[in-house]
Amino acid sequence: VQMPEMDLGGGFGIAYTTQDDPADPADLAAGMRAIVEHECRALGIERPALSIEPGRAVVGPSMCTVYSVGTVKPVRLDGGARRTYVSVDGGMSDNVRTALYDADYSCTVANRASAAPPVLARVVGKHCEAGDIVVKDEFLPGDVAPGDLVAVPATGAYCRSLASNYNHALRPPVIAVRDGVARVVVRRETEDDLLATDVGDL
Ligand SMILES: Cc1ncc(COP(=O)(O)O)c(C=O)c1O
Structure with a gap:
């Protein structure tokens, strides 16, 4: 048997x-190739093309x-430490990975620089669910305030594609940026989009 x-x-x-240190693609490729070559030799077959x-x-x-940012609320934890809850205008409807499988994300205040001493923060969504957490633990400037923008990197996979209209939240737009120029590539949902599948009274 040959496998092309x-x-x-x-x-x-x-x-x-x-904290994440993903493997270098060249190292990964060499490692996978070596494993496949080893197994193919043992089976006495040609190494297939790999994809x-x-x-x-x-x-x-x-x-x-x-x-x-909507509201900012310091909460005293058991043991006396404080965690600042930063609620935002999204949450598990646009990124369910944290709630679904305890994923870790980081974030930063994106609209201004701040020299305020950092505080331990948790970024939470607007869905009234105990598990509606976007970023479990991050140090944010202590003066983070309503109206600030918080950016969460590395949300290109399994966020938009797992997004929902939970609580009838409208999915946000997708903005592409190249060479400092931004353009909308998927527009924000509207209430009309939500109601578009209603068939009305029979
Ligand atoms: C068949 C198949 N290929 C590739 C992928 C992509 O996996 P990843 O995004 O972890 O690289 C998936 C993910 O569901 C998959 O089902």
Whole structure:
């Protein structure tokens, strides 16, 4: 039996936070090739042409989500520490990965620089759910305030495609940026979009 081509699929990691150190593509390719060559030798067959489907690795790092801050509330934790809850105008409807499988994200205040001492913050959504968390733990400037913009990087994969109209939230637009020029590539949803499938009274 000969196998002309073998598709090894996806699953290549990306840096969601500064703690993540994804493998170098060239090292990964060499490692996969060596494994396949080893197995093919053992089976006495030719090494097939190899292909991969690097979904997340391509689109994940290409996008960030920008939220507006609604309210900011310091909360005293058991043991006396404080965590500042920063609520934003999105949440599990545009990024369910944190709630669904405890994913880690980072974030930064994106509309201004601040020299205020950092505070431990948690970025939460607007959906009235205990699990509606976007970023579990991040240090944000202590003067983060309603109206600030908070950017969450690496949201290009499994965010938009997992997005929902939960609580009838409208999905946000997608903005493409190249060479400092921004343009809308997917427009913001409207209430008419939400109602478009209603068939009315029979
Ligand atoms: C068949 C197939 N290929 C590739 C991928 C992409 O995986 P990843 O985004 O982890 O690279 C998926 C993800 O669901 C998949 O189902």
